[in-house]
Structure formats: C-alpha cells, structure tokens
Amino acid sequence: MPATTQDGDHAIENRPAPQTSKTMKAVRFHGKEDLRFEDIPEPTCGPGQVKVKPAWCGICGSDLHEYMGGPSLCPESKPHPITGETVPLTFGHEFAGVIEEVGEGVSERFRVGTRVVVAPIIYDGDCGACQDGLVNCCWKNGFVGLSGWGGGLSEHLVVPEYTLYNCPDNVPLDVAALVEPLAVGWHAVNSSPFKRTDTALVLGGGPIGLSVIQALRARGCAQIIVSEVSGMRKEFAKDFGAHVVLDPTKDDIIARCLELTNKKGVDVTFDAAGVQPGLDQAVNSLKARGTHVNIAIWEKRCSLWPNDLVFKERRYLGVATYVKADFQEVIDALSDGRLDMAHKMITKRIAMDQVREEGFLTLINDKENQVKILVEGSGEK
Missing domain, CATH: 3.40.50.720 (NAD(P)-binding Rossmann-like Domain)
Structure with missing residues (x-):
C-alpha cells in the first residue's frame, strides 16, 4: 500500500501522477554529463494533488553535483522508496509557479490561478523522524526534481498539496523561486x-x-x-x-x-x-x-x-535543509522586506532549452560571476 502523509485534515497518498497521451517539454537527467531537453508524457491530477505550471526554476549546486559526478542523490539502480522512480528524472527543485488544475480533496486555499511556491521535500509521514515533525530528516526522504514526481524544469508537474505554499502578491515569482535555497x-x-x-x-x-x-x-x-x-x-x-x-x-x-x-x-x-x-x-x-x-x-x-x-x-x-515553518517564515520575510536583498542573488536568466549550455556549463566554468541562474518556465510571471 502506498505511503501517506497528513496535510491538515487530508490524508494524501504518495504516488506518482498518472500520465496522458499528451507530451510536454522537460529537462531530464539521464546520468553523468547527460542532460537532455526532451518530450515526455504530461502528468494528470489525482486526489489530493495539484498540477502546477512552473514560472521560474533555479539551478542548484546539488543538480551540478549529480551532473558532474553521476547519480548520487538521484536513485539509479534501486527505485526511490517513496516515488518508485529511477533515472532518467526531471530536474528542478527550486521553483515557483501557478496552479492550473486541482485534484479532489484539495483545500480551498489552492485554486486554479493561485501563485505558489513548492517545498520539494518528499517524506513518508510514518518514520520516527516524521512522527516528531522532522520531515527533513525522514528515513526515506527525497526531493521533487531529484527523486521523482517531475521537477521545476518542465512545462507541467503534479505534486501533493502538502508541498504548496501561497505566494504573496507583492513577491514576484522569480524571487519566490529563491525561497528554497x-x-x-x-x-x-x-x-x-x-x-x-x-x-x-x-x-x-x-x-x-x-x-x-x-x-x-x-x-x-x-x-x-x-x-x-x-x-x-x-x-x-x-x-x-x-x-x-x-x-x-x-x-x-x-x-x-x-x-x-x-x-x-x-x-x-x-x-x-x-x-x-x-x-x-x-x-x-x-x-x-x-x-x-x-x-x-x-x-x-x-x-x-x-x-x-x-x-x-x-x-x-x-542541519538538513528545512522544516515547514522555515519555508513560511522565508516567504513572510520576503513579503515584509526583511529579505530585501534576495533578488540580487539572480545573476542570469535563461530559457529551458538553454539549461545545459547557458546554465550548467556556465555555473561550472564561470562560477566566479554567478550566484543563481533562473530558468524561465511557461507559467505566469
């Protein structure tokens, strides 16, 4: 039986989204120095899930390590214990976008057109760490964009409701893509x-x-x-x-x-x-x-x-990544001006079909002049 997590009053099943005959563009990691911009099946929404159109996605140092050294965080020979997936996988775990479809049972906080930030931690909700509220220390943990369930470097993805945070109107979606780091x-x-x-x-x-x-x-x-x-x-x-x-x-x-x-x-x-x-x-x-x-x-x-x-x-x-409260506190600090310098972290913006040459290779060869390269998606800006 698939693992479930609790999100408010809703029990959400951790399962991959079903796919349709439609295709979409995505940046997929196939192995060491093997990154491809390709067509893959477009996912559809299930109960407790939300379909998001990414607007901006950052390239992370973890992505670079996987690309340069080969799968480490990304499951290769053994499927991830929660997602059941192995490489090739869609990259991108630092992103914000707009909801385009809402599954049955999702709370009214999230509707079509809602601007959201995605917290990419995948957890089982059942281990000792999760029971203590330490989902970042889950014994089976993973990340959207590294362990399966799609990623921000795609035209669409489907995630459980528990990953979503509302993005305030005064926080641009490119800045919202910085919430994760x-x-x-x-x-x-x-x-x-x-x-x-x-x-x-x-x-x-x-x-x-x-x-x-x-x-x-x-x-x-x-x-x-x-x-x-x-x-x-x-x-x-x-x-x-x-x-x-x-x-x-x-x-x-x-x-x-x-x-x-x-x-x-x-x-x-x-x-x-x-x-x-x-x-x-x-x-x-x-x-x-x-x-x-x-x-x-x-x-x-x-x-x-x-x-x-x-x-x-x-x-x-x-310390490992973050807990739920940290994500909301960062969003609040961006909105009220305490993190007023965050936008300066963005040193370059590129299109999705430029990710390898203008993104990964730039961060490898021009590290001196780069902090955060953002990839433009198809979602509302």
Whole structure:
C-alpha cells in the first residue's frame, strides 16, 4: 500500500501522477554529463494533488553535483522508496509557479490561478523522524526534481498539496523561486543557538552562504564575518550584509576572529563550504561553548579532532535543509522586506532549452560571476 502523509485534515497518498497521451517539454537527467531537453508524457491530477505550471526554476549546486559526478542523490539502480522512480528524472527543485488544475480533496486555499511556491521535500509521514515533525530528516526522504514526481524544469508537474505554499502578491515569482535555497540558510540559523548580540562566522559566499548572511541580517546579527576566496563572491557577501569579509588564502581566519571578538572567539560558525581547511579554521575560531553548524554536503569524508571540541566544550551541529515553518517564515520575510536583498542573488536568466549550455556549463566554468541562474518556465510571471 502506498505511503501517506497528513496535510491538515487530508490524508494524501504518495504516488506518482498518472500520465496522458499528451507530451510536454522537460529537462531530464539521464546520468553523468547527460542532460537532455526532451518530450515526455504530461502528468494528470489525482486526489489530493495539484498540477502546477512552473514560472521560474533555479539551478542548484546539488543538480551540478549529480551532473558532474553521476547519480548520487538521484536513485539509479534501486527505485526511490517513496516515488518508485529511477533515472532518467526531471530536474528542478527550486521553483515557483501557478496552479492550473486541482485534484479532489484539495483545500480551498489552492485554486486554479493561485501563485505558489513548492517545498520539494518528499517524506513518508510514518518514520520516527516524521512522527516528531522532522520531515527533513525522514528515513526515506527525497526531493521533487531529484527523486521523482517531475521537477521545476518542465512545462507541467503534479505534486501533493502538502508541498504548496501561497505566494504573496507583492513577491514576484522569480524571487519566490529563491525561497528554497533561502530556507536552507534560514533553517540553519533557526536551528542554531544564535542570538542578536552574537558574532557569526560564515564559511563560503555561494548561494547557501549568502542565504545564511541574509537570514542573520534579517535577525539583526551584531557582527557577520565571512570567509571566501572568490573576489566576486566577496563583493556579494559585503553587499548582502557581511560586516567583515576575509580571504582564507591571505588572512589568518582564527587570529582575525579572535581580534574581532576581544579574544573570545566567535559565538557560532556556519559551514556552507564543506572543505577541510575551512572546518579546521571554523572550529578553532569558536569561543568556549560556541557552536559549529554544518550545512554543507561533503563530497568526501573529513577529519575532526575531538579534543578541539572537548577542551573548549564546543558543539558540532548538523542541519538538513528545512522544516515547514522555515519555508513560511522565508516567504513572510520576503513579503515584509526583511529579505530585501534576495533578488540580487539572480545573476542570469535563461530559457529551458538553454539549461545545459547557458546554465550548467556556465555555473561550472564561470562560477566566479554567478550566484543563481533562473530558468524561465511557461507559467505566469
């Protein structure tokens, strides 16, 4: 029997959408360095489901890792335990769009023409983590656009109601497509012991690092220090709210953090880089009883000397994506102006048939000048 999740008063069956004889365009991941813009069957709506026409979709670092290294997050030989799908899969998990069809049993909050943001986490609703409300830690978790159920790089897709959030009228749909990466940074700050009076060190000035900076700025962080090598991303970090930007190839990060905190060390560090030298610097920049927050997905095992934690009673905290409340809080912060710099993350806009050359290859070969490339869909703008 298919797994179900609870969404308000509705039990929603986690099952793939049925398909029709109609076809649509989609960007499909077939394997390492194999991305195709092709025709696939168009899905139809079932009970508890909503059909969405994407307006804008971002290209994520996770997409790049799959493309360059081959299927890792994407199921390959073994079907995903919830979606039942394997590659080839439609890419795109950072997107916003417009509802074009509503299935039976969907609440009245969602109607044809409603502007929505999609939270792409797929979860079973039954494991211990889900029972505790930690759907981001689901034992079988996956993502729309990486694990099945279509993706934002398509003309249409069908998702369960529980993935949808209303997009306020004053938030453009291109900015709404940034909610997913912004929610990652927001969740990291929410999960940490951060206080407004704290000094925070952020490792990395890419999309997630910039999301952390914006989340800290929105909460009035007293001092934000950023460690970043790229010249352009240093400028982005300053523009987005960092008080001090350091270069780990030139600056002694530990010494500078001690200098900037009256020899105490920083209160909290956020690792959005996932490299060994950065981890070493971050942990040893912490004050006694400070907290290191790991956001990065590491490509290989790292080493950590436990004594660096033990003798200063420091804490190491792992955080995974976001929970439901984070998504809504980010949408609210975009609407009320606390995340007023978010639109500057968009550095390029492309058409769906340009995704490989102008999107993926640009992010690989011109990383210095790019933060977030958005792909234009066919939905209302």
